[in-house]
Structure formats: C-alpha cells, structure tokens
Amino acid sequence: MTIGIKAPGYYIQGAGELDRLGNYIKKIGTSFLVIGSANNKKRIGDRIAVSLKSADKTMFYWEFGGQCSKQAIADAVTAAQKQGCDAIIGVGGGKALDTAKAVATNMGGLPAIIIPTIASNDAPCSSVAVIYNDDDVVVKALMMHRNPDIVLVDTNLIVQAPKQYLIAGMGDALATYFEARACRRSGAKTMSRGQCSMTALALAELCYKTLLRNSVNALTAVEHHVVTPALEVVVEACVYLSGVGFESGGLAAAHAVNDGLAHVPQASKASHGEKVAFGLLVQLQLEHAPQEEWDTVLAYIRTVDLPSCLADLGITEVKEAEIRKAAEAAAAPAQFTKNIRPDITAEEVYNAIMAADAAGGHT
Ligand SMILES: [Zn+2]
Numbered sequence: 001m002t003i004g005i006k007a008p009g010y011y012i013q014g015a016g017e018l019d020r021l022g023n024y025i026k027k028i029g030t031s032f033l034v035i036g037s038a039n040n041k042k043r044i045g046d047r048i049a050v051s052l053k054s055a056d057k058t059m060f061y062w063e064f065g066g067q068c069s070k071q072a073i074a075d076a077v078t079a080a081q082k083q084g085c086d087a088i089i090g091v092g093g094g095k096a097l098d099t100a101k102a103v104a105t106n107m108g109g110l111p112a113i114i115i116p117t118i119a120s121n122d123a124p125c126s127s128v129a130v131i132y133n134d135d136d137v138v139v140k141a142l143m144m145h146r147n148p149d150i151v152l153v154d155t156n157l158i159v160q161a162p163k164q165y166l167i168a169g170m171g172d173a174l175a176t177y178f179e180a181r182a183c184r185r186s187g188a189k190t191m192s193r194g195q196c197s198m199t200a201l202a203l204a205e206l207c208y209k210t211l212l213r214n215s216v217n218a219l220t221a222v223e224h225h226v227v228t229p230a231l232e233v234v235v236e237a238c239v240y241l242s243g244v245g246f247e248s249g250g251l252a253a254a255h256a257v258n259d260g261l262a263h264v265p266q267a268s269k270a271s272h273g274e275k276v277a278f279g280l281l282v283q284l285q286l287e288h289a290p291q292e293e294w295d296t297v298l299a300y301i302r303t304v305d306l307p308s309c310l311a312d313l314g315i316t317e318v319k320e321a322e323i324r325k326a327a328e329a330a331a332a333p334a335q336f337t338k339n340i341r342p343d344i345t346a347e348e349v350y351n352a353i354m355a356a357d358a359a360g361g362h363t
Helices: 017-024 038-054 070-083 094-106 163-174 176-186 198-223 230-247 253-265 272-286 291-303 321-330 348-359
Strands: 010-014 031-036 059-061 085-094 112-116 130-131 137-144 151-155
Touching: 010 017, 010 230, 017 038, 017 112, 017 151, 031 038, 031 070, 031 094, 038 059, 038 085, 059 070, 070 094, 085 094, 094 112, 094 130, 094 137, 112 348, 130 198, 130 272, 151 230, 163 176, 163 230, 163 272, 163 291, 176 198, 176 230, 176 253, 176 272, 198 230, 253 272, 253 321, 253 348, 272 291, 272 348, 321 348
Parallel strands: 010 151, 031 059, 031 085, 085 112, 112 151
Antiparallel strands: 130 137
16 A cells, blocks of 8 residues: 655744744745735735845735736746746735745746635645636646645634635535545545555544534634634644645545536535535435434534535526536546545436435525
C-alpha cells in the first residue's frame, strides 16, 4: 500500500496574526506580489505593507478582478516579472487565493503565501488551483509544485465576515471524514497520489467531531464578531483539518454531486459548501449508512442552517431531466463517486439524490 500526505509547509492561525506576517516571511523572498481584491487592498493592504516593511521587504499590490482565469493569471505573472517579485502572496477568498497559487506555479514554483480572509472552503492549504473561463465554467485544476509555503489565518478577519461564509466552510468540512472513509474502504487513490493514510483519516475524523461539538458556539461568536475557543477550533477544522483531509484522504460522492449540480441552473446561487453538504446526504444514501449516522449528519446540517434538500439549494421546481443530468455528471468515470465503488451507475446516484431529498425535506 502506498500513501501520500500533502500539507502546507507552515500553518499559522490566531487573532491579529496578519500584523506579524513580516516575522514569518523573513527567509522567504525579498519582493512580494500581493494578489487581492480592491476591497481587501483598502481594508488590509496597508497592514500587509507595514508588516512586510518591518522585515525589510518590498511589495506590489496587484488588484484581482474577481475571476481566476488564464488571462488574470497571465496578467499577474507579467506584473510580478515587471516588479521583479520573487514570492507571491494571495489574500481573500477562494479565487484570489487560487490565482496566487497559479502565478507562483507558473513562475517556476515561487514561494506562495496564502492568507484567507473568509473560511468558506478548505482550499487554502491544498496544492490545487481551480481555473475558470469568463463564463465561470471550470477549465482546469492546476497542481502546484508543492503546497503553499505558508497559510496564515487571522481569526480577527474571519469573524468580521458574514456568517454565511463560515456556514459554507462547515458544509465543505462536514463531508471530509465521510469522503476519506469511503476512499480508505475502497483503496481509491487520492490527490496526494497514494491511498488514504491513517493520518489523513484521523485528521478527517477529528474535523467531523470538532464540527459536531463546536459549530453552534462558533456561529454565535461570528454573529458577535468575537474570537472564542469554539470559533478557533472550527476555523482550524474548516481550513486545516478539512484541507489536509480532503487532499490526502480523498474525495467521494459529496464533491461529485456538488460538481453535478452545476447542471441545475436553479442551484447556481448555492455555495460550494452548501452543495457539498447536500452531496454528503446523497453519499450516505449511496452507502446505505446506518440510521444513527444519517440522523446525526442531518441534525447537524439543520442546526447550522445548511441545505438538507433540493428546495434548500434553490431547486424549488424539481425537473427530472436536470437531476438526471446532475446524476450522470456525478457518476462519470473520472468523478469521485467512483471512489465509493467503481461500478456505481447514474441511476443509483439519481435515486440517492431523490432519496436524500425526500428524507432531508421539510414537512
Ligand atoms: Zn470542497
């Protein structure tokens, strides 16, 4: 059995850590291209500049336009070359961070520092960057030379963001254990080019248990914009445990259903984490999970206000053809559903979606 474990070089999480960025990059680079939105430039650009200056580093802020496209990546590479940058910092949500990862990779593997300002998904720690076209359709998943050198999470920033972001992060993280477990059982290969290790499975299980115990209190903390111990462990679960858990533990039907739901226009406003949470209910149906497990996951989903049925995802008018298309996409040979069992059919996935919708629906 071959296992592979991928993780960021250095993970830092704490209140006010953004202002200590300079301490962490002392031995990394001299000139930094900072990739982030105009809004984040206004909000934290000066703090980043001051911290880098304290370490005798220079920086150039490149304003991210909102899409992680080939053109945006090429433009940022040009800016980095023009400024003579030898390290890349990404600041913000998923797409700005992915752009930074892609720029670092396309420049031959420059050091990458990732600073998420929201905890809405588990991508920051991973070596994957998802590239889109201008119609917001995924064109490529780019693999970095190595995972980000530094992932720095300032919990003071995370608690300032609307709570919907953390709820989405909880949805993404909720599925991690079940997807890793499916890969462990089937022996499927993960994105770390090995089978799910006991390390990844343990991290994924800790992620799940941490969410069950602390999510309600963490959401209260976000509502009041305060950093509490519950908030801190939930952020660690959503960003680190789930990040290392999915990349080294593997994905399964929960994420495949998320991808499949791209074929249902009514679900277009649902976030990645929301679709993954419902996708997990579909996966539990496919796995014939014990009733107790189903009940625990469903209760959690309802407690934190994640979607438990198609209507919650915005699909108020269920059209069989659309759902079948989603099921077909989720059961395609290259999809993660096959990590449960290689011979799963689109018909089985369709039936599982409808069963999850019925059992998770509100009466
Ligand atoms: Zn995900």
